[in-house]
Amino acid sequence: MDLPARQRSLREHNLAVVMRLVARNAPLSRAAIAAQSGLTRATVSAIVDELIAGGLVTEVSPPPPNGAGRPATGVVLSGATPAGLGMEINVDYLAVCVLDLAGNVRHRAHLTADQRGRTPSQTWSGLGALARAAHKAAVAQGLSIAGATVALPGLVSEQTVRIAPNLGWTETPIPAHIDGVPLSGGNEANLAALGELHALPGSEPSSFVYVSGEIGIGAGLVVNGQLFTGTQGWAGELGHVTVDPAGPDCTCGSRGCLEQYAGEDAIRSLSGLPSADLPRAAAEGSPPVLAALAQAGTALGVALSSAVNLLDLPCVVLGSHLAPLAPWLSPAIEHELQQRVLTSRWSTLEVRPSALGADAAIIGAARTVTSAIITSPAPYLASR
Amino acid sequence: MDLPARQRSLREHNLAVVMRLVARNAPLSRAAIAAQSGLTRATVSAIVDELIAGGLVTEVSPPPPNGAGRPATGVVLSGATPAGLGMEINVDYLAVCVLDLAGNVRHRAHLTADQRGRTPSQTWSGLGALARAAHKAAVAQGLSIAGATVALPGLVSEQTVRIAPNLGWTETPIPAHIDGVPLSGGNEANLAALGELHALPGSEPSSFVYVSGEIGIGAGLVVNGQLFTGTQGWAGELGHVTVDPAGPDCTCGSRGCLEQYAGEDAIRSLSGLPSADLPRAAAEGSPPVLAALAQAGTALGVALSSAVNLLDLPCVVLGSHLAPLAPWLSPAIEHELQQRVLTSRWSTLEVRPSALGADAAIIGAARTVTSAIITSPAPYLASR
DNA sequence: CCATATTAGTTCAATGGCTAAACAAATACC
DNA sequence: GGTATTTGTTTAGCCATTGAACTAATATGG
Numbered sequence: 001m002d003l004p005a006r007q008r009s010l011r012e013h014n015l016a017v018v019m020r021l022v023a024r025n026a027p028l029s030r031a032a033i034a035a036q037s038g039l040t041r042a043t044v045s046a047i048v049d050e051l052i053a054g055g056l057v058t059e060v061s062p063p064p065p066n067g068a069g070r071p072a073t074g075v076v077l078s079g080a081t082p083a084g085l086g087m088e089i090n091v092d093y094l095a096v097c098v099l100d101l102a103g104n105v106r107h108r109a110h111l112t113a114d115q116r117g118r119t120p121s122q123t124w125s126g127l128g129a130l131a132r133a134a135h136k137a138a139v140a141q142g143l144s145i146a147g148a149t150v151a152l153p154g155l156v157s158e159q160t161v162r163i164a165p166n167l168g169w170t171e172t173p174i175p176a177h178i179d180g181v182p183l184s185g186g187n188e189a190n191l192a193a194l195g196e197l198h199a200l201p202g203s204e205p206s207s208f209v210y211v212s213g214e215i216g217i218g219a220g221l222v223v224n225g226q227l228f229t230g231t232q233g234w235a236g237e238l239g240h241v242t243v244d245p246a247g248p249d250c251t252c253g254s255r256g257c258l259e260q261y262a263g264e265d266a267i268r269s270l271s272g273l274p275s276a277d278l279p280r281a282a283a284e285g286s287p288p289v290l291a292a293l294a295q296a297g298t299a300l301g302v303a304l305s306s307a308v309n310l311l312d313l314p315c316v317v318l319g320s321h322l323a324p325l326a327p328w329l330s331p332a333i334e335h336e337l338q339q340r341v342l343t344s345r346w347s348t349l350e351v352r353p354s355a356l357g358a359d360a361a362i363i364g365a366a367r368t369v370t371s372a373i374i375t376s377p378a379p380y381l382a383s384r
Numbered sequence: 385m386d387l388p389a390r391q392r393s394l395r396e397h398n399l400a401v402v403m404r405l406v407a408r409n410a411p412l413s414r415a416a417i418a419a420q421s422g423l424t425r426a427t428v429s430a431i432v433d434e435l436i437a438g439g440l441v442t443e444v445s446p447p448p449p450n451g452a453g454r455p456a457t458g459v460v461l462s463g464a465t466p467a468g469l470g471m472e473i474n475v476d477y478l479a480v481c482v483l484d485l486a487g488n489v490r491h492r493a494h495l496t497a498d499q500r501g502r503t504p505s506q507t508w509s510g511l512g513a514l515a516r517a518a519h520k521a522a523v524a525q526g527l528s529i530a531g532a533t534v535a536l537p538g539l540v541s542e543q544t545v546r547i548a549p550n551l552g553w554t555e556t557p558i559p560a561h562i563d564g565v566p567l568s569g570g571n572e573a574n575l576a577a578l579g580e581l582h583a584l585p586g587s588e589p590s591s592f593v594y595v596s597g598e599i600g601i602g603a604g605l606v607v608n609g610q611l612f613t614g615t616q617g618w619a620g621e622l623g624h625v626t627v628d629p630a631g632p633d634c635t636c637g638s639r640g641c642l643e644q645y646a647g648e649d650a651i652r653s654l655s656g657l658p659s660a661d662l663p664r665a666a667a668e669g670s671p672p673v674l675a676a677l678a679q680a681g682t683a684l685g686v687a688l689s690s691a692v693n694l695l696d697l698p699c700v701v702l703g704s705h706l707a708p709l710a711p712w713l714s715p716a717i718e719h720e721l722q723q724r725v726l727t728s729r730w731s732t733l734e735v736r737p738s739a740l741g742a743d744a745a746i747i748g749a750a751r752t753v754t755s756a757i758i759t760s761p762a763p764y765l766a767s768r
Numbered sequence: 769c770c771a772t773a774t775t776a777g778t779t780c781a782a783t784g785g786c787t788a789a790a791c792a793a794a795t796a797c798c
Numbered sequence: 799g800g801t802a803t804t805t806g807t808t809t810a811g812c813c814a815t816t817g818a819a820c821t822a823a824t825a826t827g828g
Contacts, residue, residue, distance in 0.1 A: 004786095005394045010815070309625055314615060340624070390816085425807085452802065453794075
């Protein structure tokens with residue numbers, strides 16, 4: 001339902017306008033902020049003072065003068081106070097990072113540990129230990145953790161993991177707090193897509209399908225800079241798009257699903273080398289591995305073409321275990337996209353590997369915390 | 385880019401809050417609007433006065449008193465001034481309707497005429513004649529047409545029809561005005577989905593994939609009450625989702641596309657009865673037609689399962705030529721959805737025929753005009 | 769070196785939209 | 799007829815933004 005606008009709504013909205021401008025273009029002088037926002041210099045001055053008092057922005061030394069007039073003071077996002085804690089529970093590892101408001105990773109930890117034989121409670125406990133260490137490190141750097149988000153390999157809604165097949169989890173509650181910090185959870189592919197979005201240089205592309213490939217395959221969908229999650233947050237199940245209706249049975253109960261062709265186990269099975277280091281074998285030119293990757297690429301291309309036809313997304317980002325395999329998967333993917341996407345004659349379809357690699361999910365998770373403050377600074381300021 | 389908030393922004397926002405409440409729940413007293421919006425009675429009174437002065441709402445007689453206290457005056461959307469003109473160019477017909485602010489169809493006209501042998505200029509001219517007659521009829525009823533939208537069977541972006549294969553159009557500009565009224569254009573499936581959205585009783589479901597089936601197949605995607613159009617407005621190309629990667633060649637250059645299985649020509653070809661009245665033959669139990677519909681339903685189910693897995697949409701609405709065939713298509717569609725959609729165990733997937741039938745696109749098109757006024761009344765008020 | 773032009777940032781009074789409280793209007797009930 | 803209740807209006811105060819004026823800090827030309 002719509003919220004009524006009040007006098008205070010003006011200041012809240014314009015705090016966010018200024019924060020977003022500074023986040024995109026720092027350093028920016030007050031006069032430049034005024035010019036770009038359309039607010040007056042008087043208003044911007046008052047807003048910047050409020051943000052400085054709240055520890056969200058800071059001033060930097062002016063650049064060398066390049067003309068007549070008073071030198072400008074630069075305003076940048078502060079690296080000094082609020083930070084976001086991003087975490088990931090995956091099949092083979094737990095990971096955490098602390099991201100400050102300016103987007104710098106201030107702490108990072110990774111624990112290789114098989115989660116498959118452990119109860120959810122044991123896993124949350126292990127993650128809690130990493131979180132405590134991260135929290136401590138952040139405080140030692142003068143940061144305060146404003147919130148935490150954990151990336152999970154499954155369907156997540158209403159603070160519950162509905163199913164994470166590769167962890168063996170069903171209807172598992174996500175704790176409300178971790179080490180005293182408010183905690184929320186999200187799907188790994190969605191959070192990794194958010195991380196990728198912010199790692200892109202400057203402008204384009206801000207629409208893409210991020211493919212997260214492990215045993216299962218998921219996708220994070222970003223449309224014009226916004227994550228698309230569907231009705232209940234369950235969009236992006238690329239791994240269960242039908243490649244061939246009469247294809248092999250899938251664990252989901254269907255047949256011919258993409259993950260039966262391009263999931264990690266499927267590629268190993270296709271190559272006949274169950275324990276191969278796939279990127280290494282591909283780089284060495286192993287014929288069965290190259291053949292398996294070409295087949296997987298074709299299947300990915302078919303499924304991604306359907307995704308692009310439905311969603312109008314001009315770019316495919318290959319993440320997780322698919323990222324190091326991108327050189328061998330991309331040709332087949334691109335070929336299928338070119339053949340099967342109706343709009344390929346008007347817009348160039350691009351396939352590229354993840355810029356953030358294995359850190360995409362934890363950075364994207366931390367980003368949900370910092371982005372919330374940038375997008376809506378007023379609640380944070382009010383809570384101090 | 386974000387717009388700065390100004391003093392006037394408060395009134396603009398709250399005009400829209402009130403309009404939206406009245407649109408959803410008319411009639412509503414000023415006191416009820418205040419209670420539901422969170423604004424004070426004093427503010428609501430001033431806002432309603434401004435809307436009444438602008439001809440956007442009107443007062444109705446109070447209902448019978450049912451307790452102590454002054455009787456309330458009801459506020460409803462006005463049927464008396466602004467209206468939207470919705471139009472459709474389809475292969476076999478042109479259609480127009482005039483929709484008032486309260487959602488009533490005040491004029492409707494349909495002209496059966498094959499557009500396939502005509503130039504775009506001839507088609508625009510024919511549509512212009514219908515528009516003039518509709519405009520005249522609206523004025524005679526005391527309405528003024530605030531804007532016009534035309535539904536087209538193809539890809540539309542930047543006031544241009546990029547391609548409409550079944551009309552034979554390529555890079556065809558949409559005129560800026562029609563009979564002196566500002567004109568914009570949109571994809572038929574998208575506009576029909578908007579029409580369906582507003583035809584739903586009360587609340588659920590506000591997320592669905594509307595399947596528009598003619599020779600080609602398109603889809604309008606509605607997620608939590610919002611139309612999803614993708615990066616450039618080209619989302620929803622369901623007809624070119626791959627059903628079988630090795631299937632028959634498609635005119636788009638791909639193979640195994642859904643419209644080769646479930647398009648109107650494809651169903652006729654499958655049944656071996658090229659000129660059959662499909663709904664009638666199905667009702668009479670014609671074996672080749674029933675077999676063809678079962679196959680088409682299976683193919684629709686495979687493609688729609690992929691769409692639902694990707695988009696998290698719990699409902700399928702069958703429109704255009706598929707609507708009267710729904711009783712025979714739905715069983716196979718539902719079967720495939722149940723088998724192939726990962727989330728089918730948590731949410732009930734529904735298949736149903738269009739509520740608006742052949743009028744979905746023209747009503748949805750007119751709705752873009754009236755919805756813009758309800759959602760943002762301030763520009764309309766300022767222009768009077 | 770000084771006066772002028774220019775740009776950045778601050779100060780101040782006016783404006784308008786919302787609010788809370790008080791008031792007026794119109795009913796039901798005892 | 800008096801009191802309670804609900805609806806709708808009036809009024810003065812508050813606050814966030816604005817435009818104009820002012821102050822601060824530089825470059826440039828005579």
